[in-house]
Amino acid sequence: MWLDPANPQLNKNGELHHLLSLEGLPAGVLRQILDTAESFVGVTQREVKKVPLLRGKAVFNLFFEASTRTRTTFEIAAKRLSADVINLAINVSSQSKGETVLDTVANLSAMQADMFIVRHAASGAPYLIAKHVAPDIHVVNAGDGRHSHPTQGLLDMYTIRHYKGDFTKLRVAIVGDILHSRVARSQIHALTTLGCPEIRVIGPKTLLPADVDRLGVQVYGDMREGLKDVDVVMMLRLQNERMNGALLPSAQEFYKYYGLTEDKLALAKPDAIVLHPGPMNRGVEIDSSVADGKQSVILPQVTFGIAIRMAVMSILAGN
Amino acid sequence: MPGNPLPDAESLLASLTDRMRPAVGPTTGLVGIYTGGVWLAERLHAALGLKLPLGTLDVSFYRDDFSRKGLRRNVKSSDIPFDIDGCDVIIVDDVLYTGRTIRAAMNELFDYGRPERIRLAALVDRGGRELPIAADFVGAEIAIAAGESIELKRDTAGRLALELTQEQVTKEQGQG
Structure with a gap:
C-alpha cells in the first residue's frame, strides 16, 4: 500500500493525499494549509475571483446527509479553482434504491471523478471510501457522524x-x-x-x-x-x-x-x-x-x- | 565572491535602472515576481521614484506544471495595490529562462483588470525560451548549461548577488 498505513491520509512522502481527520496530521501540514489559504483570501477579493489551478478536474460533492451550507462552500471553493462541480444528494437517489456507498463511488469513479467531497451521517464513511478509490482520486471528509469535520x-x-x-x-x-x-x-x-x-x-x-x-x-x-x-x-x-x-x-x-x-x-x-x-x-x-x-x-x-x-x-x- | 563566474548583481541592477529610467512615467506600475523579482522591484521602485505603489505576484496558482509538480509550499499572497485597468505595467523578474513564469504572471494580471501595456524587466536573460516572450529591459545576457541555474540571493544587509547552482527538481524551485 502506497499510503501510510498508520495514517491513510498521507502518502509515502508525508504529503496530504486525502483529508479525513485532523487527528494525526503533523503541524507542518496544518500550517501549509493555513498559509496556502492566506494566498487564496487575496484571490477571493479580486475582480476575477478565480484561478485556473483545477481546470478540467471533476469534483463530486457526495452528500449522504443534507447540509446546504457546507455543500455550498465546497462548491464555491471548487468553482473558484476552475474545477467542474457535480452535486449529488445521495439520500434521495441511489441509496433509496438500495445501492451501497461503495457501488455509488465506483460508478462515479467510472465517470472520471478526480475528487470526492463526502458528508455522511456514519462516522468513518469517508475512510471506507478513501480505502476503495483508485490511487489518483482524492477524498475530503466534509463531516462524518460524530467523528470529524x-x-x-x-x-x-x-x-x-x-x-x-x-x-x-x-x-x-x-x-x-x-x-x-x-x-x-x-x-x-x-x-x-x-x-x-x-x-x-x-x-x-x-x-x-x-x-x-x-x-x-x-x-x-x-x-x-x-x-x-x-x-x-x-x-x-x-x-x-x-x-x-x-x-x-x-x-x-x-x-x-x-x-x-x-x-x-x-x-x-x-x-x-x-x-x-x-x-x-x-x-x-x-x-x-x-x-x-x-x-x-x-x-x-x-x-x-x-x-x-x-x-x-x-x-x-x-x- | 571569489571564483564566482557570474557578474556582480548590484552593477547589473544599476545598469537595468538606467535603462528603465527614460521609459517610466506617472502611470507606470511595477510588479515583482516572488522571490527574487520582488527584491529587484523594491530596489527599482525606490530608485525610479515611482508614484504607484509596488505590486507583487506569486504565480503558483497559474503555473502550467501544477498537474506534474503540485502546489509549491510557502505560496505567497499576490498583491496589486493599484488599479490595473489602463495601467502601464512592468513585470520584474530575476532570471528570464523558459518564459513560462512570465506567461503565468500575465494571465494572473489580467484577472485583476485590463492593463494598457505590459513590459518585462529581467536582471538576467539566460536564453532557452519555450514561449514567444522577450524582455524589454535586461541587465545582462548570460549563457549557462542546461543543467545549471542562476539564482538571485540577498544577504542580511540587502545586497544582491547571483549564484550558479545545479538544477534540482523540487517543489521549492521556480520554473524560469
Whole structure:
C-alpha cells in the first residue's frame, strides 16, 4: 500500500493525499494549509475571483446527509479553482434504491471523478471510501457522524490565527454540545497540534463524552468559571437533530446555563473573539447581541472557510 | 565572491535602472515576481521614484506544471495595490529562462483588470525560451548549461548577488 498505513491520509512522502481527520496530521501540514489559504483570501477579493489551478478536474460533492451550507462552500471553493462541480444528494437517489456507498463511488469513479467531497451521517464513511478509490482520486471528509469535520476545524484555526496570531500563548474555551460535535474533536486535535497550551471544554455532564479528559483538555461544568480570562470562545451548535433521549431538560434551561450572553462573555478577556460554526440557534447557545456584537467573528469564519477549502483541494490535487 | 563566474548583481541592477529610467512615467506600475523579482522591484521602485505603489505576484496558482509538480509550499499572497485597468505595467523578474513564469504572471494580471501595456524587466536573460516572450529591459545576457541555474540571493544587509547552482527538481524551485 502506497499510503501510510498508520495514517491513510498521507502518502509515502508525508504529503496530504486525502483529508479525513485532523487527528494525526503533523503541524507542518496544518500550517501549509493555513498559509496556502492566506494566498487564496487575496484571490477571493479580486475582480476575477478565480484561478485556473483545477481546470478540467471533476469534483463530486457526495452528500449522504443534507447540509446546504457546507455543500455550498465546497462548491464555491471548487468553482473558484476552475474545477467542474457535480452535486449529488445521495439520500434521495441511489441509496433509496438500495445501492451501497461503495457501488455509488465506483460508478462515479467510472465517470472520471478526480475528487470526492463526502458528508455522511456514519462516522468513518469517508475512510471506507478513501480505502476503495483508485490511487489518483482524492477524498475530503466534509463531516462524518460524530467523528470529524476537518475543514471546519481548519477554518476555525485560520480565524484564530488571523485575529490572535501565535497559538502558543492562547487560552481557548469550547462551549456546548461536545458529545455530538464532530467540530469540537477537530478543533481539539488541531489546537493541540498547533501548540495551544490551554484548551477548556465547557458543557453539562450529559453533553460531554466520557473520555473527554483523555483529549488533554480541562473540563468545566460552570460556564462562568470556564470563560474566565480566555482569548477565544468557540461556541458549538446544540445538535437537536442528533439528540436521542432526554439529555437536556429544555433549550431554555440550556440557554440559562450555557448560552453565551454579554454578561458571561464579559468574564473572558476584553479582546476575546467569539466563533460559531453555524447555523446558529439564537437564544439557545448564543444570544443575538453577542452573535452580532463587536467580538463576533462568525461571518469572517464563513469567508475564510472558502479559502481553506480552496487550499485543501489544491494541495490534494497536486499531491 | 571569489571564483564566482557570474557578474556582480548590484552593477547589473544599476545598469537595468538606467535603462528603465527614460521609459517610466506617472502611470507606470511595477510588479515583482516572488522571490527574487520582488527584491529587484523594491530596489527599482525606490530608485525610479515611482508614484504607484509596488505590486507583487506569486504565480503558483497559474503555473502550467501544477498537474506534474503540485502546489509549491510557502505560496505567497499576490498583491496589486493599484488599479490595473489602463495601467502601464512592468513585470520584474530575476532570471528570464523558459518564459513560462512570465506567461503565468500575465494571465494572473489580467484577472485583476485590463492593463494598457505590459513590459518585462529581467536582471538576467539566460536564453532557452519555450514561449514567444522577450524582455524589454535586461541587465545582462548570460549563457549557462542546461543543467545549471542562476539564482538571485540577498544577504542580511540587502545586497544582491547571483549564484550558479545545479538544477534540482523540487517543489521549492521556480520554473524560469
